[in-house]
Amino acid sequence: MAEEAILGYLENNEGIADSGNFAAEFGLNHDEIVNVVKSLNGYGLVVAQDLKKERWVLTDEGKLYAVTGSPELQLFLAIPLEGISLDELQKKVDPSVFKIGFAQAMKNRWLERGKLVARKVQHVDDNVKELLLRIQAGEIVGQEDIDALKRRKLIVPQTWKGYSVRKGPNYAPKRKKAGTDLTRENLQRGDWKDLELKEYNFNAKGLPPEGGHLHPLLKVRQQFKMIFLQMGFEEMPTNNFVESSFWNFDALFQPQQHPARDSHDTF
Structure with missing residues (x-):
């Protein structure tokens, strides 16, 4: 609905000056308009420029006074x-x-x-209620009145974001759905000649690979190492010499034929 309204309007007009006013005029949700404009802009059907406006909105207290009075x-x-x-x-x-x-x-x-x-x-x-209702309706209020309501915390500033839209280089009254794959059927029928394929975005970032994790045993070894170092022990330069199996196994009361004595199982 929103896409048809935008493309149809641009067919007979130079552009859309304000997406917010456009949404209000055609009775459309502005968030939906924003999403459609972003999509059409990505396909080059339209060219969109950011719009930012500062406006005042009522706080919960301000909304209450707008109903019940000040x-x-x-x-x-x-x-x-x-x-x-x-x-x-x-x-x-x-x-x-x-x-x-x-x-x-x-x-x-x-x-x-x-x-x-x-x-x-x-x-x-009740000037306060009148001013609050005017602000709620989007009317312009004097700066002195704004300052007074702001001091009473009845209004707060809010940044509104929208777009101005005009025709893009690939504009068409109706978006043609681009294909994502060239299939065997396309080749057999010969319709691949008229098939519009979606362009690849080679600058898009993929999912980061999950790698570089510590082995669980290495992680536990590091934890025990830090415990001993914090207790005051010093690490021996065991990478500089070969230790006797007596200290590694016999002193730990490990049986002679224990499978952990194998070089591949020794940690």
């Missing part, structure tokens, strides 16, 4: 016209709403505090 508005609406004591107000609203909302409402001069906490104004606008 804490300062929730607190303001919880205060009756005749006023309410601070203790009663704390019991009436959620602790997190009271902590943030009371400070912000006082900062906005919505409230006055005496023996009772009362409304200083009768009507307020």
Whole structure:
């Protein structure tokens, strides 16, 4: 679906300026568009250029306020016209709403505090919720408002990645599937003349060979060697002379006819 949409669009247009806008216009998933563009670019059907955009997205707290309203508005609406004591107000609203909302409402001069906490104004606008909804919809918001929301950790920056796309040297309205093997049947039928074979990528890296591992006995020998060296023993230069079998076998109480005395089995 995405591939047909891209190739079909390029057939009648010079290019796609923004893959994100293209996906939104045709109701397609942008991740699917990105995968198809990468594949088509690899076959030379299109030429893709990277696009990067910084945008703001709502945090979990910001998403909550976009639905329920800002804490300062929730607190303001919880205060009756005749006023309410601070203790009663704390019991009436959620602790997190009271902590943030009371400070912000006082900062906005919505409230006055005496023996009772009362409304200083009768009507307020929830600018925070409005700004959050605008950002969620992808609208442009002033830098001053962005800074204010960022300080309250209601929004965070996010890097958006997409592509601009134009026709490639091998462009065709429909991708022709390339063959991977030349079979006997192709030769017998003669269709090998028109068969498009997939190009080999000689620069592709293969799986690294698994080699160079220590033999299990050599690994154990190294472990024992390190234990003795750490205990203070010194390694003898046994590679410089031939040791008597007395020390290697008899001193270890090994039987005379033991198979381990064979030169091939001596470790």
